[in-house]
Amino acid sequence: MTPRPAPTPVPGAIFAALPMPAFLTAAENGQERILDCNSAAEQFCSASSPMLRGEPAFDRLLIDAPMDEAVERARRNRAPIFINDCEVTTGERPPVLCTLQIAPMNDTADSLLLLITPRDIAGRLGRTRVVKAAAKSAIGMAEMLAHEIKNPLAGIAGSAQLLSMGLGPEDRELTDLIVAETRRIVKLLEQVEQFGDQRPPDRRPVNIHDVLERARRSAAVSFGAHMKIGDDYDPSLPDVWADPDQLQQVFLNLIKNASEAQRESGAIRIHTYFERGLQVAGLDGRRVALPLHVEIIDDGPGLPPAIAENIFEPFVSGRENGTGLGLALVSKIIAAHEGWIEVKSRPGQTIFRVSLPMVPAANKESN
Ligand SMILES: Nc1ncnc2c1ncn2[C@@H]1O[C@H](COP(=O)(O)OP(=O)(O)OP(=O)(O)O)[C@@H](O)[C@H]1O
Ligand SMILES: [Mg+2]
Numbered sequence: 606m607t608p609r610p611a612p613t614p615v616p617g618a619i620f621a622a623l624p625m626p627a628f629l630t631a632a633e634n635g636q637e638r639i640l641d642c643n644s645a646a647e648q649f650c651s652a653s654s655p656m657l658r659g660e661p662a663f664d665r666l667l668i669d670a671p672m673d674e675a676v677e678r679a680r681r682n683r684a685p686i687f688i689n690d691c692e693v694t695t696g697e698r699p700p701v702l703c704t705l706q707i708a709p710m711n712d713t714a715d716s717l718l719l720l721i722t723p724r725d726i727a728g729r730l731g732r733t734r735v736v737k738a739a740a741k742s743a744i745g746m747a748e749m750l751a752h753e754i755k756n757p758l759a760g761i762a763g764s765a766q767l768l769s770m771g772l773g774p775e776d777r778e779l780t781d782l783i784v785a786e787t788r789r790i791v792k793l794l795e796q797v798e799q800f801g802d803q804r805p806p807d808r809r810p811v812n813i814h815d816v817l818e819r820a821r822r823s824a825a826v827s828f829g830a831h832m833k834i835g836d837d838y839d840p841s842l843p844d845v846w847a848d849p850d851q852l853q854q855v856f857l858n859l860i861k862n863a864s865e866a867q868r869e870s871g872a873i874r875i876h877t878y879f880e881r882g883l884q885v886a887g888l889d890g891r892r893v894a895l896p897l898h899v900e901i902i903d904d905g906p907g908l909p910p911a912i913a914e915n916i917f918e919p920f921v922s923g924r925e926n927g928t929g930l931g932l933a934l935v936s937k938i939i940a941a942h943e944g945w946i947e948v949k950s951r952p953g954q955t956i957f958r959v960s961l962p963m964v965p966a967a968n969k970e971s972n
Contacts, residue, residue, distance in 0.1 A: 800934050806847065908955060
């Protein structure tokens with residue numbers, strides 16, 4: 606490849622001296638290309654800046670965040686965008702946990718400054734990693750306990766039922782309570798066990814609307830009976846590449862959360878649509894396009910602000926009887942599908958958007 610000269614005077618000494626990888630990029634033929642970069646970026650990419658100039662930025666940098674969308678938004682709003690905790694790799698090195706900043710330069714080229722701050726530079730690495738590791742070991746422990754506790758619980762419930770046969774109605778109320786509460790604990794333990802289940806998805810071509818309809822019907826006769834659940838489907842949507850059972854679990858959890866956010870009544874809308882543009886780094890580092898989108902939209906009170914940042918972490922719950930495993934499981938399943946989940950929430954409207962890949966060309970004939 607021929608080295609290119611820098612097209613514009615670069616923001617000088619400060620840019621060069623920045624301790625983190627910094628790139629100046631501009632859109633060219635619908636692709637974000639590198640105009641220039643500093644020496645930290647050269648080191649990060651193991652390539653010199655003349656080599657990097659002109660290269661598509663997100664071919665050199667594989668980032669597990671919807672970069673096309675972020676870049677478009679930074680330009681449109683003329684405001685910087687921050688993305689926390691995303692993994693960045695150049696394809697040749699293991700992914701690094703980073704914070705990204707995308708700032709519009711407001712120049713004639715409509716260029717952007719992309720700063721990549723590895724979390725160890727930011728000095729915050731410890732905290733997130735430790736929290737995640739602690740949650741992981743807590744799950745391992747909880748899983749073991751769940752397994753051990755379930756058997757004696759079955760004994761307790763069985764004995765209470767036997768006892769109740771010889772009791773009058775007043776005392777039977779107490780044994781019924783024992784049975785009901787042990788059932789509740791068993792259910793909770795099953796959730797913990799399910800979360801620890803590492804089974805990889807069994808992916809095949811799946812009609813997303815079949816999955817959504819099944820989830821909707823089962824919600825409507827149980828936890829979502831008090832909600833009006835409507836649909837707004839794009840019937841021309843192609844199949845998704847997914848494990849239908851795991852996907853159903855995802856949408857059941859999202860509809861359940863939306864239903865639980867409102868006690869009396871409320872509305873949920875399930876919206877599907879096709880939109881290109883969103884891409885993420887897949888499990889093996891290659892880019893995966895996610896053009897199939899499903900939104901679960903409710904008109905409830907919105908996420909509790911105190912936990913809004915951490916809802917996808919295990920054991921984070923804003924509900925009195927919540928285990929906080931629902932969204933952690935959702936995010937685990939979506940990650941295993943190389944998909945993306947995002948939430949936008951304010952009082953009166955919460956949107957969970959799941960973005961998924963289409964069936965890869967190589968797998969189409971098995972349809
Ligand atoms: N649609 C929503 N509207 C308002 N708050 C929500 C919504 N979805 C999730 N939340 C908040 O996020 C928290 C975490 O959700 P998550 O599904 O992980 O756990 P949970 O519902 O509390 O427990 P579990 O799903 O394990 O029974 C919820 O407790 C709730 O406070
Ligand atoms: Mg839940």
